[in-house]
Amino acid sequence: MKYTVLGAGAMGLRYGILLQEAGFDVDFVEIWEPQISKIREQNGVYVSRDHQNKHLVPVNIYTPEEYTGDPDVWIVFTKQMQLAKALERTSHAFKDHQYALSPMNGMGHIEKLDQYFDKSKVIGATALIGTVLNGPGDVDFIGAPGAGSMHMANQTEKPDDTTNQIVKDFQKANLNPSLTTNFLGTLMAKVIFNSVVNTLCTMFEIQMGEFIQSPVAEKLGRQLINEAFDVCERANITLLNTREEEWQTVKTVSAVSNPLHYPSMYQDMSKGRNTEVDYINGYIYDLGLKYHYEATTHDFLRNLVHLAEFSRDFDPKTLLETVNE
Structure with a gap:
């Protein structure tokens, strides 16, 4: 099948390049102009693995307005905040027969995809795969070949022939896919994982391996996991894992699979x-509030991250000007 990646950032490049190297026809559509310009200037993407063996991989990259291809599957990997605009700009290329598969972080993207694709052709996914965009046209795959895994689930929870073919293609590309029939449970399991690892590593500017060695990592992790499970139980969402299994996933991925990885939230924070x-x-x-439950630790962490964003961007001159007034 032919694939087009919408969002050629760190993870979009990893998925697309691995599929391309496995023999599939892959295009990339990107909305960040520096990424497009750099890739075109150097005739490809520089790819490393764990900071080693840097080499140039040729790729086809387009702006949304330029793109006229007709893929069987769109792999959507933009940031949540950019998705609505990216979909709008690319919508001329969407066709009824196409599928949309999105392993994006967080929640909020499915509703946006549903505006352009029939629900029977929307596949939610999660990815426990570490990747870093060092800069425009320069990506680093974290972990040995075959490291990481992903889960996929049809929005209808009824896998069809195309879905099964996608799984086979992803297996060939060494992306280690697992197909489930629990749509929300699959997506929320990754949201919970990220709510622990991404947020805490970002707040303290540490790699996952450093986080998991902390004597308070388990206490913090279990507190966030328990609150999230309390929310999902009230929302009648059956998760893929138990609370214990969710913690063990955090522990194993942090200690064994990706100890040197800075999560994507940290990458965003550090790059402004x-x-x-x-x-x-x-x-x-917010989901908890709908069911009269306050996940206060999650809200506290969210506000801490926003405070960190504010302080990162704050200009001390404005404070001095206020004092002098």
């Missing part, structure tokens, strides 16, 4: 971009 915390911890808190 807004984070997706409202779509992760904030989503859990």
Whole structure:
């Protein structure tokens, strides 16, 4: 099948390049102009693995307005805040027969995809795969070949022939997919994982391996997991894991699979971009409110991240000007 990646950031590049190297026809559509310009200037993307073996991989990249391809599957990997605009700009290329698969972080994207694709052709997914965009046209795959895993679930919870073919293609690309028939439970399991690892590592500017070695990591992690499970139980969402299994996933991925990885939220924070915390911890808190439950730890962390964003961007000159007034 032919694939087009909408959102050629760190994870979009990893998925697309691995599929391309497995023999599939892949295009990339990107909305960030520096990424497009750099990739075109150097005739491809520089790819490393764990900071080593940097090499150039040719890719086809387009702006949304330029793109006229007709893929069987769109792999959607923009940031949550950018998705609505990216879909609008690319909508001329969407066709009824196409599927949309999105392993994006957080929640909020499915409703936007449903505006352009029939629900029978929307596949939600999650990815426990570490990748870093060092800069425009320069990506680092974290972990050995075959490291990481992903889950997929049809929005209808009824896998069809195309879905099964996608699974086979992703297996060939060494993305380690698992197909489930629990749509919300699949997506929320990753949201909960990110609500622990992404947010805490970002707040303290640490790698996942450092976080998990902390003597308070388990206490903090279980507190966030328990609140999130309390919310999901009230929302009648059956998660893929038990509370214990969710903690063990956090522990194993942090200690064994990706100990050197800085999560994507940290990458956004360190590069001056807004984070997706409202779509992760904030989503859990807001979902809880609908069922008269306050996940206060998640709300507290969300506000801490926003305070960190504010302080990062704050100009001390404005404070001095206020004092002098």
